[in-house]
Amino acid sequence: MSKTIIHRVAVTFGDCDPAGIVFFPNFSRWMDAASHNYFMQCGLPPWHSMAELPGCIGCPLLEIHTRFVTSATYGEHLDIETQVEEWRGKVFVQRHRVMRGDTLICEGRETRALCVKQESGRLKAIPVPQFILDACA
Template identity: 70%
Template sequence: MSKEIVYSIDVHFGDCDPAGIVFFPNFSRWMDAASHHFFRQCGLPAWHELTDPAQCIGPPLLEIHTRFHVSATYGERLDVHTRIEEWRGKVFIQHHRIMRGDTLICEGQETRALCVRQTDGRLKAVPVPDYIRAACA
């Protein structure tokens, strides 16, 4: 089981659609921010600062699944609870639960791969080093 890190969001007027509820793409934006926040809070440097693996660009998103339960609106404080659900060699799955107090607003899973930039400029997925896994445990 991994650590669970909380990333807080204040919902702004501009995050909402004309009906006054959070426009759905914002949840993906917040989960992405929570993903990066998770690793920093686990004590890891920014991805581009890593020397192992060399030329690391971070973990681009490969797949996302989101399930909405109830709406959120302007002025609310939301907390994104993030953890690693599964490690798979070069790929890992992060699970996010967006909460308003004790109420589950939505949940999502992101599949990401740790990648490096090759000398020809292309990206290549590489195994996630043990020290990164340990920092997140």
């Protein structure tokens, strides 16, 4: 299993909908931020400036899946616990658990592919190199 990194979010008034609770696409937005933050906190440079991976554009999403358990509202702080659940060659699965203290608010999985831009301009998925696996271990 990989490292777990925690990303804290303060829920604002504008993140909430007329029901007074977080409008759910904001959870996807925060999980995306948690995904970026994860690799930085593991000591890796931003994707587009990785000397070892020329042309790297990052890790586009192939799939997301989120299960909503209970709601959150403004004034609250949420902690997003992020791990890489599975490395699968060119693809990996990140799991995000959004917590308010000990309460699970929602849990999401993002399936992403590591991509570089080829000379033709087209994107190509490449195997996740060992130094990235090591940084997250």
